[in-house]
Amino acid sequence: MTSGQLSVSPPPPPPIPSQRDPLVGVALLGIAAIYVRALAFTPIEARQGAAQKIMYIHATSAFIALYVAFVLMAIASALYLWLKDEKLDRVAESAAEVGLCFTTVVLVTGPIWGKTIWGAWWTWDARLTATLFLWFIILAYLLLRGAVEERGRRARYSAVLGILASFLVPFIHLSVYLFRTLHPMPILLKPSSPSLPNEMLVTFLLSFAAFTLLFIALLRLRYRIATLRDYVADREQERA
């Protein structure tokens, strides 16, 4: 090597993750336990009937998608724009995709509850419409990521879109107060104490814990995929 040349060694490769991930299995077992508790061991609400039990998966999925996944996506996106650390871009990407999965469950289970209580599968009410709109924006976010080749530009564009999308979260939360809406008022996230009997409240909180564990497991798995994908792309580019 001539003097003046720098020998830059490539970063060490990430360990290739194993196919097995016990956390995902544990989280799925937790969800199965919640299904059993909610369907078999939680009392039926007198006015709504068994359909009220849809809340244990609908509301918890909505809570995690809106207040955990998309807030995490926005924070990671903002930090990426500041620090330019690829890990933050991967966190934002992973949170967006897992959040989209949770929002899909919200949009699938909500209309089933609506049909039994309102007599209609769907109504163009502020909260429902805004949630559907957010679902499309997150879908667009993921499509954008697939469309832009250059990694730095892809991360910048999607960080901006991710931050803009997250502005819908407080709007969705407040929409039941700001507009005349059919959607029920919050039962937990409100200034006064929760308006649920104890047995239902315990099921709801356990459900929240189980779905949070599922979110963490899926986020971790998705992040590992993003890391490995970037590693493989770098190596393939080096070889080409």
Next chain:
Amino acid sequence: MTPDNASYTTAAYTLAAIVYLAYVLSLKVRLRRLRARAIALEAAERPRSERVAGA
């Protein structure tokens, strides 16, 4: 009177399970494909002598 709408609840729980399980499956498939590519790349980049010694 309490309405009988248990079938709607069953449908909602089933559909939610399908969405979550399908997503877990899609992640597993993506991870498996990427692992295979990464292992193939590492094997191709290993020096020939190492490959002969390891064989």
